[in-house]
Amino acid sequence: MSATQDTVAKLWNLCHVLRDDGVTYSEYVTELTYLLFLKMMEETDQENRLPAEYRWATVATREGLAQLTHYKHLLTSLGDPEEKDADGKPKPPKDPLVLAIFENAQTRLRKPANLKSLTTAINDLDWFDAREEGLGDLYEGLLQKNAEDKKSGAGQYFTPRPLIDCLVRLTRPRLGERIQDPAAGTGGFIVAAHRKIYQANNQFFGLAEGEAQRQIRDCYTLAELVPDTHRLCLMNLMLHGIEGNAQAMDTLTDEGASLPKADLILSNPPFGTKKGGGRPQRGDFSTTANTSNKQLAFVEHIIRGLAPGGRAAVVVPDNVLFEDGTGRALRQMLMNWCDLHTILRLPTGIFYAHGVKTNVIFFTRNADGGQKDGTGAVWVYDMRAGAPSYGKTRPLRAEDFSDFEAAFGDDPLGHAERTDQGEEGRFRRFTREDIAARGDNLDISWLRDGEEEAEDGLTDPDDITAAILGHLREATREIEALVLELEGGEEEEVPASVAAE
Template structure:
């Protein structure tokens, strides 16, 4: 989508205006989003053809804001944000709660509103303003200075998971760690693509899809704000609440037919434990990823399915980790594990997997075999110069099959392949350790085997050259001085 890409680049360029007014990288998208959202509401009609800005009070619309000048415009904007946080429309109020501008110079606000008005909104509407907004979120996540990558799952991975899990009209889809709503938006898009934008559904079914189908929680207030805006621009009315899912509030989320999520990794602040009275397996741990897995199992309806991104330690950690895996495989059919390549998330060293499982109708013996696809060994080094693409998942999707619950006919392709099956008995013999790898990673072994000084030096130079290529690819997004300095360091090391 050329127009969308161009507009995203121009919008991101406006962040230089914000930086000149003392706005930090972490505040970039939130600040720009207030203005962009108001403009988009003036451009986006609802399902009845009525512009969505009708949800705003008549005295607080984009057209009024954009026409004002100087200090009057800045004062009006500050009052606008404050009053919209108290709006009668619940979704508008949720989006603008505690909203405030960091802008101090009236000339900068005018520069932003003027530049936003001059964008090619006609073409953007044709391509989808929701897609434009997602592009801005993705741009923010890709910018290492923003720190937003922790809230962003690569789109090719999300789309692969959604295609395999096949969300259906009428199902409740939950993301308990929603971030900016990437999974929920992709699930909504999948359903719309298969229902002629919901026109094949009855009015009651279409209403459910817009208002009740997508639910979740997001802990960080500013991220929750971005999430709500993203959903609304895609025609979804709320559904994600600003809560800590590992607190008692999380137990109140509706039971789900499908859960899609990439929960946060690490421990709760201060080493605190989940405060959920319904937790038993992970009640004594501060490990968030283990606790989120327990939430997901408990939040699924009988027969419900889930796909969840987890770090490697969930597969091999002893004590609580082992108890959780054993419990999971009893209550659910854990049918597939995808070992993801490194370098696809904001923290390059994080090793991750996707667990695919179905909640059983009973609480005993639901896992009979686990299929593992190794997409990690002997894979390219993913990053800026080699981004993850949809094509990278094609072989896995073929092996997975057409049934979302892993019941399609599958064939173990042997020790030299990426796709193998392990019986429940074989896993029990491993003390329920699911960190299963069998392929030799020849690239990694080759580097580890280097002993001669000249070979080691050559390997180091190769890494430095690759790093320099990464720096050059980023040169348009970071200051020229930083590029020159990095290049000088690389040349000196070489």
């Protein structure tokens, strides 16, 4: 076991200490983020970003109720942009990252002994080895641990690392490109893209003056709606050396329209309907302006968010490929404005909730910015039929994507020489005419679907429970969509599967 893996295991085990304090798994990760931020500022010699009275040692060295009281005051103060001193005068402005991390921060801890357990355990970790292996990898490992634990419920916000890395390898992000994730979650796509660029450019040694700083500050754009998830995203970016534009915002409002055009968009947007059946509040939307289905609206944002010639790889649920009404109009827009060159049908169960059927769509915005005849043919790779039973006992691995990556080829725009493998193979080509004859339905399969076979093979109790919950959530969303349809008369409103950011 590496030092990073050992540290992650020790940190995660601390969550069991806090359960009797009423702290949930997801709350624990947020709580740990506050403390780890303070400790990592000390470990990386960045404590000058914090007021002297609110640094790690001021918390760790206290005992009992005095420690908990100081910690609560610290959280409130670090997140207050207009804090005043005892004389009522404004204190010096805080570091923007510190303000963002601690915005509206509050502790769920009630027992002083539990806070002491956390600070002592954090102090006792092997920080030298952790720094050597990378503090970003440590934090990313903690996020993954949280997502893999069924009780945390965080799997819906965490895209599996092997899938992220596959999409980054195929889209080939380059130095100087503007890269965007409009539903960033904890920032996994941007972190992986940055890692790829960093490694491909000799760890930024030898770049022209200012070029490395422009890369980490100006080339990455992220948006995340959920405040606590945005907090985790900021921490993840910081520990990977990224200071990009990570905004707490709703992309489906006019704020999203202001995001800069991107050369590459990588994203796994949330699935389902907006709460209360709300519609996107985007003045520039046309096709999805009147639907509450978030996954459809996010695809329109991504189409519009690409610069001419820009490319995208986006995780979408099955209904984006087959839904009538708004769904069909969106697919027509996609195939007219862009070259939708590849669809990857993903196996079920890889998002820690069986029953979630997802795909990755790869497309390129028309180079001339035009809005017609973008797609001549679509290649479909079926990775779902006959797939293994993914779960705790059979996690998704990088090698699971090797056949697809070989079939996709080495051109990020999908122009590599490809072979149609026929009805017995997994990779096939369908012309725009073929798709039009299908009513623009892109939910194309020809092999026996292995979903039933895969779920029959589940053996781990947590995986079986997740499969049942996945189907229950799907049924609940269908009922919610039916109610919306009856109340609003929108025939196109069909729900997606469970959220997966």
